[in-house]
Amino acid sequence: MKVAITGMGIISSIGTTVEENFHSLVSLKTGLSTISNIETIHKDIIKVGEIKQTNEQLAAQLNLPQDNNFSRTALLGAIAAKQAVEDANITDINEYKSGLISATSVGGMDMTEKYFYDYFENEACQKYITSHDIGDNSQKIANCIGLKGLVTTISTACSSAANAIMLGARLIESGELDRVVVGGTDALAKFTINGFKTLMILSDDYNAPFDNNRKGLNLGEAAAFLVLESDAIVKKHNKKVLAYVAGFGNANDAFHQTASSENGDGAFLAMNKAFKMAKIQPSEIDYINAHGTATPNNDLSEGRAIIRIFGDNVPDFSSTKPFTGHTLAAAAGIEAVYSVLALQNNVVYPNLNFKTNMEEFNLTPQLTLKEKEINHVLSNSFGFGGNCSTLIFSKN
Amino acid sequence: MKKCYINGMGCVSAQDTYETSFLESVVINTTENIIYAIQPSYKELIPPAAARRMAKGVKMGLAASTKALKEANVEVPDAIITGTGMGCIEDSEKFLRALLDNNEEYLTPTNFIQSTHNTVGGQIALGLGCKGYNFTYVNGAISFESALLDAKLQLENEEENSILVGAADETSSHTMELFKLINIIKKESDQPYSVLGSNSTGVIYSEGATFVALENIHKDSSYAVLEALQIQNELKVEEVESFITAFLNKNNLKLEDIDAVVFGNNGDVTFDTYYSEASSLFNQIPQIYYKHLSGEFNTASAFGFWVAASIIKSQIIPQSIKMNAIEKNTFSKVLLYNQYQGKDQSLVLLSKC
Incomplete structure (x- = not known):
């Protein structure tokens, strides 16, 4: 498989553009901070990867009318998708058979949790009732980029955006679409903060993936989209190709609703499938952008799966979640952007906050910014429901 | 290119569609603005203790998928692709209500765990021990069709040979009240309800699950080609x-x-x-x-x-x-x-x- 990526857009806690995100990554600047946009009793305890703009500011960027009913998830998604379309130099999105495959886990939950009871008292907020719906969020993003065509959404928890990229690549490869905008968006919500809190996997510190003393994850919010286009469009318009989707794999751990199996069966299967499709050997991978959420369970399971695939020759790897927090359904989207940036700039990002190797195995992530030739990047994303996804991005 | 055959189906709905043959008896509703799915007996399918904790959407999905696979004589499919509009909305509501009512304290994770949209697909995979491709599409009225499209592409090019595809949605009290508030659901005063010749806005809301076993080979059980x-x-x-x-x-x-x-x-x-x-x-x-x-x-x-x-x-x-x-x-x-x-x-x- 070889599907061209011709545009990227991103908004996260480490930047509101692709350039800003890259700058933060290479200057080791984390986006984790104390929460300011959400009222929660946990605000002094947890650190999150929050985008420091209010909904009003985001809506103004999109020139939305005052009475719009965008959830924060839709606002972030629309900003990132618009950037991606502009980056791909697309002027008429409907010139070709086009689609949007989005991904989200919370959808409009930020509004639902705000107005859950108020809806019955206050007519003014009732406009947000339909914004809860995940499909409604994607439809709004499609409208913001003027797209008429195939619009759908994948919601497989924290692997969602990886799966959106997979479907998009499949639709281009099969000729079903000529052009597709793929990615994910998730806003912070009290719902997810408290959900992860009850699972006791929220760190009260800065997350430290693959560290023996890791205490859990920091949540974050973000959106990122890629534009994938057919070879025919690339040739006809002599388009600049940023990188290629070279392979992907999806498997289910079929072990537990929320926990990963100890040996990372699902992750192992997903990586294996991706290699088969990409027709490359594990030894050709120059960088792994790990899922690395810094929960005890994920890092053990993912680490074991990586060892099963790569043996003694584990390539440079890091998790970028100490920069952004875990952005749930958007995570694989922003990490796809970071993977492409790694290919373009020949860098491996450091795995911040790591101090001590895990006792279960001898895996040390890349600890400093490293420059080297990078041709293939593997990116992992795993989610509740046993969902395991791997993407391979290649330079040529 | 291979064809995509529908080799087995299971349907749980507001009609008695699970145990009986094709619409042999139906009930036409004119008085209720929400109609609930007739729940099959889950005794043979799910251990009672597990069934009590399980969301209605998950149970309906398990029942429909079991029947679809049985009809097609498929033990474990290569992949599972699910569509749902609102996922496990009842668990989402329960968790949210507890969160709001207790000011974010004294929460337990069960409802949160079950609230993710891919719970139905994940639970079916867990039950079958199916480690294959597993996607969940959530996009309003084309959630199921998205799942069909994905499965069709993979079966036709033989990436997979048998895929369980389905849809499940459950009702939940708070969301139904909200839908009444903004007339997504018809008003009481619009009775008697009818789909044809209606002169009111809104719909009669319901729930259900339909699963189909899709394969790229023809079988005696085949219904049709997608x-x-x-x-x-x-x-x-x-x-x-x-x-x-x-x-x-x-x-x-x-x-x-x-x-x-x-x-x-x-x-x-x-x-x-x-x-x-x-x-x-x-x-x-x-x-x-x-x-x-x-x-x-x-x-x-x-x-x-x-x-x-x-x-x-x-x-x-x-x-x-x-x-x-x-x-x-x-x-x-x-x-x-x-x-x-x-x-x-x-x-x-x-x-x-």
């Missing part, structure tokens, strides 16, 4: 004709090649105009509707899919779903058209094996 499908995010009423004719052209078909058409009319007077527009193209063939039986919900179109595939297999259109009096002897090609409030438009073409 020939083609198209999804479009929005259309104007005046674009319906060109949407349908372009789809048929793309598949080398003419309007006359279609033997029956299944419409998603839901009794919302504002938007059933889409079907009136489409219906004028097909006034020589039997027209079918089904949402007076299934109710409306994000994945009600999966019930329509079950209806269309059953018609092709049985070559009979039950009286209760006929929209016109036109008769036809054979049904080789059946077209489904569905949309919700002008958005999430889909066309699905099934053909005789």
Whole structure:
């Protein structure tokens, strides 16, 4: 498989553009901070990867009318998708058979949790009732980029955006679409903060993936989209190709609703499938952008799966979640952007906050910014429901 | 390229569709603005202790998927692809209510764990020990059709050979109240309710689960072939004709090649105009509707899919779903058209094996 990526857009806690995100990554600047946009009793305890703009500011960027009913998830998604379309130099999105495959886990939950009871008292907020719906969020993003065509959404928890990229690549490869905008968006919500809190996997510190003393994850919010286009469009318009989707794999751990199996069966299967499709050997991978959420369970399971695939020759790897927090359904989207940036700039990002190797195995992530030739990047994303996804991005 | 056969189906709905043969008895509702799915006996399927904790959507999905796989004689499929509009909305509500009522304290994780949209697909995989490809599509009225499209592409190019595809949606009290507030659900004063000839806005809301076993080989159990499908995010009423004719052209078909058409009319007077527009193209063939039986919900179109595939297999259109009096002897090609409030438009073409 070889599907061209011709545009990227991103908004996260480490930047509101692709350039800003890259700058933060290479200057080791984390986006984790104390929460300011959400009222929660946990605000002094947890650190999150929050985008420091209010909904009003985001809506103004999109020139939305005052009475719009965008959830924060839709606002972030629309900003990132618009950037991606502009980056791909697309002027008429409907010139070709086009689609949007989005991904989200919370959808409009930020509004639902705000107005859950108020809806019955206050007519003014009732406009947000339909914004809860995940499909409604994607439809709004499609409208913001003027797209008429195939619009759908994948919601497989924290692997969602990886799966959106997979479907998009499949639709281009099969000729079903000529052009597709793929990615994910998730806003912070009290719902997810408290959900992860009850699972006791929220760190009260800065997350430290693959560290023996890791205490859990920091949540974050973000959106990122890629534009994938057919070879025919690339040739006809002599388009600049940023990188290629070279392979992907999806498997289910079929072990537990929320926990990963100890040996990372699902992750192992997903990586294996991706290699088969990409027709490359594990030894050709120059960088792994790990899922690395810094929960005890994920890092053990993912680490074991990586060892099963790569043996003694584990390539440079890091998790970028100490920069952004875990952005749930958007995570694989922003990490796809970071993977492409790694290919373009020949860098491996450091795995911040790591101090001590895990006792279960001898895996040390890349600890400093490293420059080297990078041709293939593997990116992992795993989610509740046993969902395991791997993407391979290649330079040529 | 291989074909995509529907080799088994299971349907849990507001009608008695799980245990009985194709719509042999139906109940027409005129008085309730929410109708609930008839729950099959879960005793043989799920241990009672587990069933008590399980969301209704998950249980309905497990029941429908078990039947679909059994009919197709598939033990463990290669992949599972699910569509749902609202996921496990009841668990989401419970968690949110607890969070708000107790000011974010004293929460337990169970409802949060079960609240993710991919819970149905994940639980089916867990039950079957299926480690294959597992996707969940969540996009309003085309959630199920997205799952179909994904499965069809993979079966035709033999990436996978058997895929369990389905849809599940459950009702939940708070969301239903909100939907009444903004007239997504019809008012009490709109009674007696009917889908055809309705002059009120809103719909009769419901829930259900339909799963189908899709494979790229023909079997004795085969119902029909999933020939083609198209999804479009929005259309104007005046674009319906060109949407349908372009789809048929793309598949080398003419309007006359279609033997029956299944419409998603839901009794919302504002938007059933889409079907009136489409219906004028097909006034020589039997027209079918089904949402007076299934109710409306994000994945009600999966019930329509079950209806269309059953018609092709049985070559009979039950009286209760006929929209016109036109008769036809054979049904080789059946077209489904569905949309919700002008958005999430889909066309699905099934053909005789």
